[in-house]
Amino acid sequence: AQSVTQLGSHVSVSEGALVLLRCNYSSSVPPYLFWYVQYPNQGLQLLLKYTSAATLVKGINGFEAEFKKSETSFHLTKPSAHMSDAAEYFCAVKWRDSSYKLIFGSGTRLLVRP
Amino acid sequence: DGGITQSPKYLFRKEGQNVTLSCEQNLNHDAMYWYRQDPGQGLRLIYYSQIVNDFQKGDIAEGYSVSREKKESFPLTVTSAQKNPTAFYLCASSVGGETQYFGPGTRLLVL
Numbered sequence: 140a141q142s143v144t145q146l147g148s149h150v151s152v153s154e155g156a157l158v159l160l161r162c163n164y165s166s167s168v169p170p171y172l173f174w175y176v177q178y179p180n181q182g183l184q185l186l187l188k189y190t191s192a193a194t195l196v197k198g199i200n201g202f203e204a205e206f207k208k209s210e211t212s213f214h215l216t217k218p219s220a221h222m223s224d225a226a227e228y229f230c231a232v233k234w235r236d237s238s239y240k241l242i243f244g245s246g247t248r249l250l251v252r253p
Numbered sequence: 254d255g256g257i258t259q260s261p262k263y264l265f266r267k268e269g270q271n272v273t274l275s276c277e278q279n280l281n282h283d284a285m286y287w288y289r290q291d292p293g294q295g296l297r298l299i300y301y302s303q304i305v306n307d308f309q310k311g312d313i314a315e316g317y318s319v320s321r322e323k324k325e326s327f328p329l330t331v332t333s334a335q336k337n338p339t340a341f342y343l344c345a346s347s348v349g350g351e352t353q354y355f356g357p358g359t360r361l362l363v364l
Contacts, residue, residue: 182257
């Protein structure tokens with residue numbers, strides 16, 4: 140079955156440190172890939188998306204993600220964490236053969252230590 | 254400003270009661286979606302609609318119903334058949350099958 144895996148339900152970093160949130164998908168065909176952020180009791184906000192153009196995608200708030208076909212991965216990074224980055228992050232995949240359905244990972248909660 | 258609104262922010266349901274969650278968008282998107290979010294889990298698709306007067310079941314449609322009489326509106330009814338309705342409900346919309354944009358959510362609690 141097609142699936143999305145986010146390694147680590149919680150990630151803790153110090154303010155100013157590198158943020159790395161992992162996402163892997165199961166498919167031999169490159170899908171469309173998305174990262175969303177969710178602050179407490181709010182909806183999801185789109186951070187960035189990969190749609191088969193450049194493999195390195197830049198998003199909002201200084202985040203970026205790199206699509207690696209050989210590793211079936213789309214990890215999210217930010218060079219320097221801010222306290223305001225503390226939130227839950229979801230990776231989502233839309234396979235090209237299912238035009239409307241998004242499959243979400245289980246989410247990673249990012250904690251930023253002062 | 255264009256966007257998606259959901260109401261109410263909090264909703265309380267009594268045993269055996271049907272409740273309806275509202276979702277409205279003024280983005281002129283043709284597709285709309287309902288997701289359920291439980292703690293520690295990703296989002297699961299309940300129903301989606303590609304065009305007015307048409308909708309399809311998602312992965313967890315049992316105990317829920319929807320209608321799509323207007324392009325802007327996609328209300329979700331949580332029926333008494335849904336035995337575990339406590340969750341955060343998110344509505345989304347998109348142009349065709351493109352990027353989905355989300356509303357602020359409704360938290361449903363059982364009394």
